[in-house]
Each structure stands twice: as C-alpha cells, then as structure tokens.
Amino acid sequence: MTDATAATGAPAQARRPFASLLTLDEHTKRRNATEARFKAYGLAAVLAGLFFLVVLFVSIISNGIPAFTRMVVELDFTLTQAQFDEAESQLLKTGAYQGYFVEGFDKALEERGVEVEYDAAVLDRLIGKVGGIMREFYAANPDKIGEEVVFELPTSSRVDGYFNGRLKREDVSDSRFLEASDLDLADELYEAGIIKSDFNWTFITGADSGVDNPGGAGIGASVVGSFFMMIVVLALSLPIGVATSIYLEEFAPKNWFTDLIEVNISNLAAVPSIVFGILGLAVFIQFAGLPQSAPLVGGLVLTLMTLPTIIISTRASLKAVPPSIRDAALGVGASKMQSVFHHVLPLAMPGILTGTIIGLAQALGETAPLLLIGMVGFVARGYPDSFLTGFTEANSAMPAQIYTWAARADASFYEKAWGGIIVLLLFLMTMNIIAIILRRRFERRW
Amino acid sequence: MKTMLTEADNTVATVPAAGPRDTKIKARKVQVYYGDTHAIKDVDVDLEDKAVTAFIGPSGCGKSTFLRCLNRMNDTIDVARVEGEITIDDEDIYDKKVDPVQLRAKVGMVFQKPNPFPKSIYDNVAYGPRIHGLAKSKADLDVIVEKSLRRGAIWDEVKDRLTAPGTGLSGGQQQRLCIARAVATEPEVLLMDEPCSALDPIATAKVEELIDELRESYTIVIVTHSMQQAARVSQRTAMFHLGELVEFGDTKEIFTNPTEKRTQDYITGRFG
C-alpha cells in the first residue's frame, strides 16, 4: 500500500542521464576552479599583509634598536683627596676636573699601548665636557675619593651615529661638532676597548633632553605621564562606560530619546580625535582652569574618546549574553537588577574587559588631542614629585614624545623616535596579552 | 452490554479528577498587544489547581504569549501591553500594587531551552531561595537544595557532583535541574514553555513523568507543540489559534471528540 502510494505519488520526471561519480562534469570543474582561485586570492591577501607586517617590524626594530644602545668611554679613574681639594679651590672648578680627566685618559691610553696624537679639543668633541659630570659625582659621593672609580661617559651623538652606522665617514664635514680626523682617534679608542657599546639606560629611565643633547634623551618621564593618564582614563571610562551600557541595554525604555543617544554614541566613536583635543582645551583648560599639559587633562580628554569604544563593546557583549539566562533569572523571581548583576554582567565580563583594554590601548597611542592640550614631548623634563602631583604636573605622553623627537632636526632623535615606538608597541602588546588572558580566564560556557 | 461500557468509561474519567478541583488562575477578557499587533484576543479561561493544563496550537497562535502573561514575563518586552483581568487565588496579578518579582516567586517558570546558570548545580538551585531569603542558614539551604533536586527527580544523578557546573549536564538533566530550580522557590504555579522540545524521547519521558508527579502539589500549565505530549500529561487542554482560545476542555474530550473544527483539523494534522 505504502509502496503503491509512493509510486503513484511521485510526479513523472525525466531522469538525468547516468553520470559516473568518478569523473568530474564540466559544471563541477568550473565550480572547483572558482573555489581554488578564491582561496588563492585569500592566501595572497594574507601573505601581502604578512609581508608588510614583517617589513614594518624589521624597519621598526632595525631603526629603533640603536636607541637602546650607546657608545661610552670607559675609564678607570682615581681622584686623590689632594686633587679634589685643589680643584674645589680653583675658580674654574670643572676646568680643573677636565684637566684631571685628560691626565687619566692619557694614562689609560698608555696602559693599553695606544699611540695617537690628539688635543683636548678632540676629547671635547668626542665626549663633551666631562669635568662637570666628574665634579657632580664626587660632590655627591665624597667617600669615593681616593678609590678607583670606573666612569662610563657617553660619547657625543655623532660618535654614536658613526659607530651604529647612521653617520658615514665620507659624509663628515669638518665642523665645530666633529672633524673627520677625530674619527681616527675614535676608531683607535674602540679597538683599544676604551670606547665600547653599552645598554642605554638613560633612554629607558630618562626624561626629554634639550634639542642639542640626543644622548641624554629618555622616554621614562613620558611613560610615567602616559601611566597617570591611563589611570585617569581607566578610573573614569570603565565605570561610566559600563554603567551607561547597562542602563541603555537593560533598563532604558526604547523611545526616540534613547535612540538619539544611541546614534550619538555610535557617531562619537567616529569623531576625529583632534576634535576631542580642542574640546579638552576649551572646556578643561580654558573654562575649568585645569593646569595645562597635565596628565589629568590628557586623561579626561582620552576618557571622552575612549567612552564610545567601551560603551559599544560593552553593549555588544551584554547583547551577546543569551536571553535565556535573563529569562531564567527573572523566572525564579530575581529582580531586573539582580538578573543583570548576578548573571548577565559576569557573563559579559570578558567582552567588557577586552573592550576596555582595547579602548585603553587606543588611548595610549593617541597623539593629536594631547598636542592640543600642551602635552608635547619637551614638557617631559623630569619625574613628578609625588604620586598625586603626577596627575597635575606638566608631563608628556609616549606618543607625543615620539612625535616631538621625530620632528627634531638632529638625526639621532630620529632613532630615539623609533626606539620610542618600540617601547610603545611593547606596552600595547602587553595590554593586548592581558586582554587575551582575561578573556580566557573569565570565559564560560553557557 | 453497551450500558456497561459507558459506565466503565465514566469511572475511568473520574479517577484523575478526584473530586471537583478549585480554580487557581482565572483569566477574563485578556488582550495582549505587541505594538500594533493584537496577539491575544478575548481569552477567558479557568485553570484548575493541582492539575496540568496544556496549551496547544500552531506556531504563533499566542499560547506562549498567554503563558507569559501568567507570570508577567511580558513586562520585560517594552512593546507588549496586557489588558483584561488575570487573577491567581482571586488576586489581580496586574494590579498596580503587585510587584512582578514577588509574583514570579509564586509562579515559577521552566523554559523551552534548558537554561541553567553557568554556575554549579548547587548554586543553580540555591539561587532562588537565596534571593528570596528562604534559607536562614547554610544548613537550611542544603536541605532546600536536596529537597528541590529530589522533586526534580535528578538528585540521584547529581548528588555526588553538586559543585560541578550545571551546564555540563545532559540536556534532559539540565531541564530537570531547571525544574528543580523552579520548585526551589516554593511556587504554587509552574509554567512550562515547551519544556521538552529540545530533549530526546527518554529525557522527554522522564520530564513527563516528573510533571505527572508534580501535579499533586502545583498548578501546572504547559505549552507544547507535541499533541501526544499534551494528550499524555494534561488533564485539561486549551487550543489556541490566531490569538484566540478556540476550545478549552478535558484533554480526553479534546483528543477524542473536539467540538471545534479548527481543533479537530489541528490535532489530526490537517491544518492548512
């Protein structure tokens, strides 16, 4: 019966001619070819992306690495009490120390069997006036007088550049900064081990130096500036952003007003950062009278910029929590707020944290608005006195510092800028890794 | 001979009824609007205490919507508007003085998809009693959790792993955990929105058996797409179509001799 039904029920249809499954028909071949082509395009795109990434990394690292090293003149030196007293009694105290240094330098050359002709001026050009450095040292550490002290004195930026390849011998034109013959001495000293390469701690810990002293420039102060800004951004944007999102997503009635707010938040995320900068300048500095160049103001401006990002990502992760969880909570008689805080928010947490960290990372790399509120690089002249003043004292931030360096005339600042980029990237990478770890840690199945 | 048979039928009919049952939930002229859509039209129904009432009807007929009126879950949908009168124990649940949260403690709900919280089995069940302050101490809570899990007919399967996540159970176990979670708050009414639609036949049978046991203590309303399930578990059946209550009566009657042609066509698989 059933068979009969099936037989009569099936409409009479012309059967396809027999085709073996072992041979591909034209249509299938074309389809497969299209698919293969598409895959090839995709792979090519990925490879192109990878290529550019590699180029970027190689150039950043090769350009930036020299910023982390510097050439120093290493010299054993012993200052006797008599010499100290004598120098301190003279009118040109640093000049006296300079004299001692030249003596010590001669001695070191002799010990290592280096025979080069030079005059004091060459030394000035190679390592600058070291008398001041020595005097400061002995004034600060009087107990070291009479003992042998190893001095590591940074060479001038040109010598630095010569050794790390930035400066070619044939490009050197004699000037008051460097003469071509000086490089012979430098080479000799290098071979004798008096000039050698060293890790540039100053770059990590130092503050911005003057335009004429690239060797003394460091990014440390700007890192601190950025750090204070991030504290402000995190402390303001996370609670405000999350609270806003929860309200809009879970509690707000759906009407034209909330729609308007929503549209505006989305649009705000696309507003160029410089607009926020000028807003910060007008509102926080000119109107509210907050100190210029302060990380507090920078943080406020970046908070404005980060908020849309955090709100959008938080709302997305709240939306991603399945409604069944909300239903379950409401179903057992939880209030709206209990359902949100006991169930929805914990599930949305990984997304919220990731969004926040991505937002912070964006803020960390932001330059334009900072320039407008005066957080330019050369402001970072030192560390804040205390934690609290760290918010209000004029400082710079990493990207602004990098921008300032890149804009300077002296070519050795250029490599500082690249070095700064490496530091910045390290921070961003760390933050992203933290985001990934948090995501893994908090992620739960439902 | 014939007379004898009819008499036998009558005796069978009176067994599940066990005397007249009280009306627990009364709905009069209930209307539900979703924005401009008139989702429920003029529904009048009396749901009996200690009995299972099944809501059947084709998709989009409003049976789930009506179910969600009974514990005001529709409140969470902004555009939904409920008119008419629904009373539980003669108290209007849409009265301004009624807090829906308090209502939902009294009217528990089990959903279509098993939706345990991503927490431990223990915490899943303990959550309701905790937020309603039903347990004075940890020991009290332990007692409630065990009792609820027993009521949910899942105690034996989970008693050794109460700290394991509820989401790690099988679908049927999850659904029984959700039922245990619902009964933990000591509700009087249990609403079930297609509780077996995501379960395999064995798990379905277990849940149906459980529903039959729970009938002794609760007023149970179940929405189901499976006519057979409605026939198996319920004493009364309400048939919805296009937002109207087409027919409401004894399940036996509906499945052997429905009065309305729409019911007849729907349950025999002729809806078109």
Next chain:
Amino acid sequence: MVPTSHTVTAFDEDMKFLAHKIAEMGGLAERMVESSIRALIKSDIPLAQKVITDDLVLDEAQATLDDKVVQIIAQRQPVASDLREVFSTIRIASDLERIGDLAKNIAKRVVAISERGHSVNLVRGIDHIGDLALAQLKEVLDAFGSRSVTRINMVRDRDDEIDAMYTSLFRELLTYMMEDPRNITTCTHLLFCAKNIERIGDHATNIAESVYYIVTGEHLSAFRPKEDKTHKIVVDQPDA
C-alpha cells in the same frame, strides 16, 4: 466529513485504504448473505459451497485490515476523528467478519436441509427476513461510505422490525414442528438460519452505531427496545 486532507498525504492514503477495505469486505459480506439465502431457498448446493469458500477471503481481508490498523496506530498516532475512525474500523471489520461467519453457517445448513427436501411454505418466512436483513446491511454500508447519520435511526427501527419478524417466524416454525414431527429436523435448521439472519441484522445495527460514533464522536443512546421476544416463548403455550 473529511473536508480537508491531512498535511501528511500518506496518512490520507492509509485512511482511504481502511475505508476501501471496509467497502470491499462489506460488498463481499453482502453477497455472501444474499447467496446463502438464495442457496437455502433454491437448495443450490454449489452456491452454498461458494459462500463457504468466500468466508476465507473475508477472514483474510479482516486480517489485512487489522494489520493496517496496527500500523496506522503505531505510525500516525491518530487522534479525534481519525482515532474514532480507526477504532470503529476494527469493530466494523469484526462485525462484517461475523456476518460472513453467519452466512457461512446458513450455507452449511443448506446441505442438510436439501437432503430432506422441504416445502416452499417453510422457507417463505426466511426469504422475507433475509430481504430485510440484506436491505439493512446495504443501508449501513451506504451510511459508512457517505459518513451520513441521517438514516442511522431508520436502521435501528428496521432492526426492531427484523426482531419482530424473527419472533413471529420462531412461532411459525414451532407450529410446523408441532403439526408434523417430520418437519422437526428441517425446521430446527431453519430456526438456526432465522436466528443467524436476525444476528446479521444485529451486526448491521452495530455497524450503524459505529458509523454514528465515527461521525459524531458520541454513542447512540444505550436504551434500545428489543423486539426479539423469543426468549419468552414457551412450547406449552403455542398461541401465546
């Protein structure tokens, strides 16, 4: 009464098969009853033989139908009108099978009666009650085919008529036996035939009730006046 078809067309096919099979069995049973009565009246032994073999076909048809019903219940879980139809189909089939058995029983008696020979007078009453029962059977099979309940009560009324006629036939045959003891064998056989025909009428009435149940979902009122009063007839009161 089947205005729309099932969404699952195979279900419709199954239900059609049942109705078809019942019609087929009904036709066969009807023919068997008719043939057996004709064979009885005309002492047509080959025709009687035919009826006896036909019963096998009827039994087989019932078995097929039972299998189909079991399959439908297992596969389709019929409810409401479908359930009533499937359930009643079993009962109708078993009624028809019983009717076939009764016809076969009459046919078997044809051999015994025709050996002795009998007068036309003796079988005239049988002919008449047989016509009534046959009309009855036709009527219920039509009612089943058209799912109409308008004539169901008529069927029941006519069954009362058959019962009344059986009672009078009973008396008549009793009278013949008392008149001439040589008639006793023939008349006893005829009495059984008459009883069989009366029972065929009862089965037809059962079928009518089943049809009524299919269509309305209700049982016909249980009270049914019995016109078969033969159980009260006693021999020492011949004209009671």
